[in-house]
Amino acid sequence: MSRLIGLQDVSVRYPGTLALDGVTLDVHPGDVLAVVGANGSGKTTLLSTLTGQRAPSSGTLVDADGPITLRRPAQALQRGIALLPQEPQLAPTLSAWENVVIGSRGLAAGTGGRRVRNEARRLVAEALPHIDPDASADTLRKADRAVLGLVRTLARQPRVLALDEPTAVLGESGVRVVSAATKQVCDSGGAVVLVSHRLRDIVQLATRVAVLVDGRLVHDSPVADVSVEDLVDRLASGRGASAPIERSAAHASTQVAIGEPVLQVRQLRTADGLRIENLVVRAGEIVGIAGLAGSGRSRLCRVAAGMTKHGGSVGYLGRPLPRTAMACRRSGIAYVPEDRVREALFATLSVARNLEVGDVVRRSLGAGLAAVPSRERASKVIADYGVKTASPRSEITSLSGGNQQRTVLARELMNTPTLLVADEPTQGVDRTGRSALHAMIRSFAQSGGGVLLVSSEFEELQELATRICVLRDGELIAELPPTTAYRELVSLATGADNYGQIENTTDVL
Numbered sequence: 001m002s003r004l005i006g007l008q009d010v011s012v013r014y015p016g017t018l019a020l021d022g023v024t025l026d027v028h029p030g031d032v033l034a035v036v037g038a039n040g041s042g043k044t045t046l047l048s049t050l051t052g053q054r055a056p057s058s059g060t061l062v063d064a065d066g067p068i069t070l071r072r073p074a075q076a077l078q079r080g081i082a083l084l085p086q087e088p089q090l091a092p093t094l095s096a097w098e099n100v101v102i103g104s105r106g107l108a109a110g111t112g113g114r115r116v117r118n119e120a121r122r123l124v125a126e127a128l129p130h131i132d133p134d135a136s137a138d139t140l141r142k143a144d145r146a147v148l149g150l151v152r153t154l155a156r157q158p159r160v161l162a163l164d165e166p167t168a169v170l171g172e173s174g175v176r177v178v179s180a181a182t183k184q185v186c187d188s189g190g191a192v193v194l195v196s197h198r199l200r201d202i203v204q205l206a207t208r209v210a211v212l213v214d215g216r217l218v219h220d221s222p223v224a225d226v227s228v229e230d231l232v233d234r235l236a237s238g239r240g241a242s243a244p245i246e247r248s249a250a251h252a253s254t255q256v257a258i259g260e261p262v263l264q265v266r267q268l269r270t271a272d273g274l275r276i277e278n279l280v281v282r283a284g285e286i287v288g289i290a291g292l293a294g295s296g297r298s299r300l301c302r303v304a305a306g307m308t309k310h311g312g313s314v315g316y317l318g319r320p321l322p323r324t325a326m327a328c329r330r331s332g333i334a335y336v337p338e339d340r341v342r343e344a345l346f347a348t349l350s351v352a353r354n355l356e357v358g359d360v361v362r363r364s365l366g367a368g369l370a371a372v373p374s375r376e377r378a379s380k381v382i383a384d385y386g387v388k389t390a391s392p393r394s395e396i397t398s399l400s401g402g403n404q405q406r407t408v409l410a411r412e413l414m415n416t417p418t419l420l421v422a423d424e425p426t427q428g429v430d431r432t433g434r435s436a437l438h439a440m441i442r443s444f445a446q447s448g449g450g451v452l453l454v455s456s457e458f459e460e461l462q463e464l465a466t467r468i469c470v471l472r473d474g475e476l477i478a479e480l481p482p483t484t485a486y487r488e489l490v491s492l493a494t495g496a497d498n499y500g501q502i503e504n505t506t507d508v509l
Contacts, residue, residue: 002064003028004160004191005050005081010059011215012045015401019045021215022059027160031191032182034206034223038235038292038490040456042215043195047162050193051083052076080159080190084166086293088149092138096128097121099137100152120155127151127177142272150181161185163194165294167201175204197292197494198473211235232496236487258466259283262419262450263304267312273474274299274310281419286441286451288465288482290458292493296474297454298338301423304452305335317418334412338423338454344408345396351407352378352392358411385410386436402433409440420444423454438464458489 006026012019020042027033027050037043048054049061052070060067063079070076073083090099097120124133127147131140140148146166153161166178182192182205196202202209202223209226211219211234219226219234265279274296281287291297302308306321306328314321322328329335337343346354355378378392387410388403396404409425422441426434441464445451455461461468462482470478470492478492491497 004063005079006062007046007049007056008060008062008067010049010056010061012042012049012054013057019215020049020056023212023215023217025210025217025220026062027191027193029189029191030186031193031208032186032206033191033193033208033210034202035193035195035210035212036197036202036231036235036494037212038456038458040214041212041235043212044164045215046212047083047164047193047195050076050160051081051162053083077156080157081162082153082156082158082160083162084149084153084164086165088146088152090137090145090148090152093136095134095136096124096131096140096148097133099148100124100155102152123151123155124148147177150177154181154184157188158185159188159190161190161192163192163196165196166194167196167198175201179205197294228496232487232491232494235490235494236485258285259448261315262317263452264313264315265304266315268303268314269311270299270303270308272299272308274303275474276300276312276476279469279476281450281452283418283448283450284445285466286445286453286464288461288468289452289454289471290461290468290489290493291454291471294473295471295493297471298423299474300471301335301338301421301452301454304419304421305329305333307335332416332418334417334420336408336412336420336422336425338427340401340405340408340427345404347395347397349396350393351382351387351389351396351399354396354407355381355392355411355414358414381410381414385413385440400433402429402436405429405433406436406440409437413440413444416447418449420449420451420453422451424456425453426455426457426460434460458486458493462486462489 003026007023010023011021023042023046035043035046045054049056052073052075055071061070062068068079070079076082091102094102097117100120100123101116121133124131127150128144131144137145137148150166161181163178167175178194178201185192194201194205206223209219209221209223209231210217211231213235259282261280261282263281265276268274268276279287289297289300299308303310303314306323306325316322316328316331316333322331325335341347346357352375375392382389382392385406387399387406389399396407399407405425409422412420420441425441426437429437441451441453453461453465462484465482468480468482468484468489469476470480470489472493472495480489
């Protein structure tokens with residue numbers, strides 16, 4: 001069968017990480033290929049490579065005629081390869097129908113004449129009958145924006161449609177919407193490649209399933225030939241699939257008595273779909289949050305840091321959570337965001353200035369930065385937390401990723417907070433750097449602080465956490481001891497515990 005697009009021995013390297021490792025995979029007409037894997041397995045990198053977002057470090061892309069080169073997304077679009085990211089980028093001030101036209105014609109072409117406008121309005125009305133096609137995109141709900149992004153992508157009439165977590169924000173109607181899209185593409189002789197952590201997506205949408213583990217392709221077969229249990233086994237391969245883990249001596253040596261509740265969450269509800277009935281973080285605890293993309297991990301962190309409005313009850317030290325992020329920080333809640341570069345670092349400032357920001361936030365914005373940072377204060381923090389830098393005056397961007405992250409964590413801990421909310425605190429950090437960050441987090445808990453810890457790597461939670469809470473689709477579905485086997489965590493996070501044998505369901509497409 002002639003392939004539409006494929007990878008041939010492709011590897012993709014990031015600093016310190018091999019995201020794809022010698023992957024060979026073809027996509028044929030009529031395929032609905034589901035790519036599954038644990039967090040960090042290389043799924044999104046695979047999509048990015050197929051769609052010209054990222055060039056292979058080695059290996060090549062191929063089509064029916066042989067090797068091809070895609071240096072940028074526009075070249076992929078010219079070949080009929082389109083990517084719909086998990087959160088599509090829309091022009092917020094343009095109407096829904098204008099976003100469809102701009103997406104298919106380009107900014108230079110404008111929005112066209114009456115025929116183009118009417119066709120765009122028709123597409124929006126069919127996909128989103130409850131909204132006005134003239135409504136601006138920034139007034140739409142998140143799920144409606146996701147559907148609008150899909151309509152815009154389909155307007156390009158792609159031969160290969162790549163979907164990254166397409167149903168993550170669409171609710172119960174998600175499979176129906178995506179199923180219609182896959183049928184449209186496949187009926188025209190195209191193919192769909194979708195990344196999803198939801199097994200029900202695979203059951204209802206896919207004809208093939210490929211499994212990635214640590215960047216390597218370990219399985220590729222028709223959906224009908226594999227069971228859910230087999231998929232989970234493959235995802236957990238090499239990680240102590242079914243045996244309870246043994247805690248390391250480093251962790252055992254830092255056990256402390258658990259104190260009073262620091263954070264209490266009751267019947268939490270948010271506009272973006274987070275629904276948590278009960279969650280408690282006590283002094284001395286490291287509560288790990290396990291979940292896959294779209295499960296609500298980062299949303300929970302933002303609530304606990306005072307950055308997201310919510311319904312229900314969120315208490316801090318026996319009182320309601322302060323109403324703003326600033327008030328939360330001043331009350332003793334430290335927050336390490338997931339995106340270090342965009343949300344945690346001040347790239348134009350020195351290491352000392354980045355540390356000093358923590359003092360400014362906790363005092364008052366009116367206090368401002370000192371004309372010259374306190375060299376003694378900065379040097380002491382740098383030494384206490386083991387930040388490796390030539391000088392406190394060195395630019396923060398001159399540090400390694402691990403030392404940048406150590407600086408962020410040091411800034412949050414140096415004023416002795418009561419609660420640490422850490423979202424992926426070791427992401428992109430090498431093994432040595434991770435060990436240092438782990439020691440910092442353990443030390444904070446040992447001193448009586450409470451920790452809410454998110455990590456994409458379940459092994460890290462098994463190593464660090466006092467308890468592990470599993471989030472799936474915005475709900476806390478299980479609370480487990482850290483010795484729980486990796487396979488069980490994967491089963492719960494993917495929803496494999498809810499499904500039996502995968503059946504061939506191509507007839508629904």
